[in-house]
Amino acid sequence: MKKENNHFGSPLEAILYPFLLVVLMWVIFWAERVSGYDLVQFGLRPQVWESWKGVIFMPLLHAPNDFSHIINNSFPIFLLFATLIYYYREIAFKVFFISWLVTGLGVWIFAAGNAYHIGMSGIIYALFGFLFISGFFRHYKPLQAISLFVVLMYGSMVWGIFPQKAAVSWEGHLSGLFIGVMLAILYRKKGPQGPKYQYELEKELGIEPPDLEGMYNARLEALEAQRLAMEERFRQQTEGYQVVYHIRPKTPSTTNEEEKPQDGNAAE
Template identity: 30%
Template sequence: MTQSRIRGILTVIGLTAVMWILEFLDVLFGNALDTYGIQPRDINELGDIFLAPFLHFGFQHLIANTLPLLVLGALVAFSGLGRFAAASLIIIIVSGLGVWFISPASSTTLGASGLVFGYFGYLVLRGFVERKTSDIVIMICVLIFYGTMIFGVLPANEGVSWQAHLFGFLGGLLAAYLLPKRQRPAPLTGGYGASGSYGGYGGY
């Protein structure tokens, strides 16, 4: 495993740990951090789209997001730290803006579910874009174990932000499409009778 991949996976673990620390602080200070959720169409609150994914409405909310965030985030990070960071930023922006534009005016949206759905969308489309065995295998496994997530982009339970799910998913698709393909290394060449071979793929 390359250093970039290791750093990417450690970053996922670190981000998840930060979410837990923030939730402990939120409880300690009487849910004061919940005010940093996304307030639709309030221009003064637009910057909160970068904070909201790391905050949650209680530990039950955080627990529900933790495992899929770790699993799907680690699979994205397997492409390398740079690609993980770029994909995460695209997902956060698209998901946050979608919530900001179309969520009900009186709502406040927090949570990592936009990222979770974004990583899901990224991994599914990346298998088609890259057309590499590893990406296709990951895509198939994600569809098998998390395929029912797709229904979360539809309006369903009251109090659940389907807007964050939908636009997070779209952000993941956009990231998979926009980020450049990982280049295959050039074949090695040698003298008489030498044959070329492909080495491992580096992270982005």
């Protein structure tokens, strides 16, 4: 018998929080675009101590003169974040904020060059990696379906982890994908799990399953011992007794009487 204990998140939360995040991204984008104030200085410059704040602000900043940058990040982060909240409610925000911080740290430590890194793409890669790997670890069909869906939607993103264009932060993509996969492994026992059979639950509780084969063999041994005991008792009861058969032999007179004719006529 299977037992399921999976509770997905609220659809309202799954829509609300990603929506607020995307709104915040666009508010900052338009504020920078309208005011003319350059917020790139709050981005992340690798190996520069004064740029530590970029670990926090980097995902919220986008190129003010390039609509395609923020547009290309808005829908994926909304969809992936919403999927994370709905299907992994218990660990969703842990995964999201750890991805946010560690992706930035990875860029700060390993990225080369003196350019500022900005944009939400590193977090997108982290959520992509988590959702893809996590579904297969859990052996749960709804989550495996999500893994396949994510691959079909964004599988081509994997090429973004290789250096192609100078203006693209492939280090951020690689860092995000790596941390997403690591979080999927780390939290594989947390959140929704596949249905378990009764014997699996008993094993987790330390309850040993019955040894049916051993019980069957023990029963056969008991029956054999019982049979041998009955044979031994019967042997002991019959030991010392002698069976005497009494046979009444035929006498000559009896034989002559049997040979006389029945009708009383004398023999000629």
